[in-house]
Amino acid sequence: MSLSSLLPWDLRRRRLVRSVPAGPLRRFYDVPFAAPRAEWRSLEYLALDLETTGTDPSTEEIVSAGWVVLRGPSIDLSTATRRLVRTSKAMPERSAVIHAITDDEADAGEPPCAVLDDLLDALQGRVLIAHYTATERGFIDAACRRCYGAGLWVPTVDTLALAHRSCVRQGREPVRGELRLAALRERYHLPAYSSHDALVDAIAAAELFLAQMEELAGAGPVPLKAILAPQ
Numbered sequence: 001m002s003l004s005s006l007l008p009w010d011l012r013r014r015r016l017v018r019s020v021p022a023g024p025l026r027r028f029y030d031v032p033f034a035a036p037r038a039e040w041r042s043l044e045y046l047a048l049d050l051e052t053t054g055t056d057p058s059t060e061e062i063v064s065a066g067w068v069v070l071r072g073p074s075i076d077l078s079t080a081t082r083r084l085v086r087t088s089k090a091m092p093e094r095s096a097v098i099h100a101i102t103d104d105e106a107d108a109g110e111p112p113c114a115v116l117d118d119l120l121d122a123l124q125g126r127v128l129i130a131h132y133t134a135t136e137r138g139f140i141d142a143a144c145r146r147c148y149g150a151g152l153w154v155p156t157v158d159t160l161a162l163a164h165r166s167c168v169r170q171g172r173e174p175v176r177g178e179l180r181l182a183a184l185r186e187r188y189h190l191p192a193y194s195s196h197d198a199l200v201d202a203i204a205a206a207e208l209f210l211a212q213m214e215e216l217a218g219a220g221p222v223p224l225k226a227i228l229a230p231q
Helices: 009-019 024-030 093-099 103-107 112-123 133-148 159-169 181-187 198-219
Strands: 044-052 062-071 074-084 127-130 156-158
Touching: 009 024, 024 112, 024 133, 044 112, 044 133, 044 198, 062 112, 062 198, 074 112, 074 198, 112 133, 127 133, 127 198, 133 156, 156 159, 159 181, 159 198, 181 198
Parallel strands: 044 127, 127 156
Antiparallel strands: 044 062, 062 074
């Protein structure tokens, strides 16, 4: 663990403001992060999902991004966004089968840095939500390094990690497949959605997060720091 990771949030953010080049990433860091002790309902979030050409952020690319804003316990569907991203190489067959984005569609997509600029604007001052955040954080961090010369640090909530904590509180380990997004949505009696569309999956993660928080909040107020994923 680096010394910088132990710094208080705002001090770390202010250091990042001074260290990153001028541009969208610095503007992102110019806006204060959500307060760790704030009650979760008082904050805003951005649920994000990415479709990619593979699983390794160092060698693979983002194909599409979908996001939606949550204002406390409400999803603002007017902010729902889906963006196709132009890739620099042919779409692997396996990836095309999964997310149904063809080479022609990817070629017609937007430049990665243009999509990333808008994503960072949407994420300013908000907490990132994703299901298994290692994917979203890893790919966005890699994209930031390519576009801006510096990585991304952002407060994050992982709906998969929240589900795992729920199993631990029950004194058991999750069974295989139990922590998948579709399985968890079924557990909370949420409707079944088609998967591997970035926007649909972002909305699905947002709805799952709200269901999980309603369950947690039954024991009283929940501060943000109680649900954050490790950085």
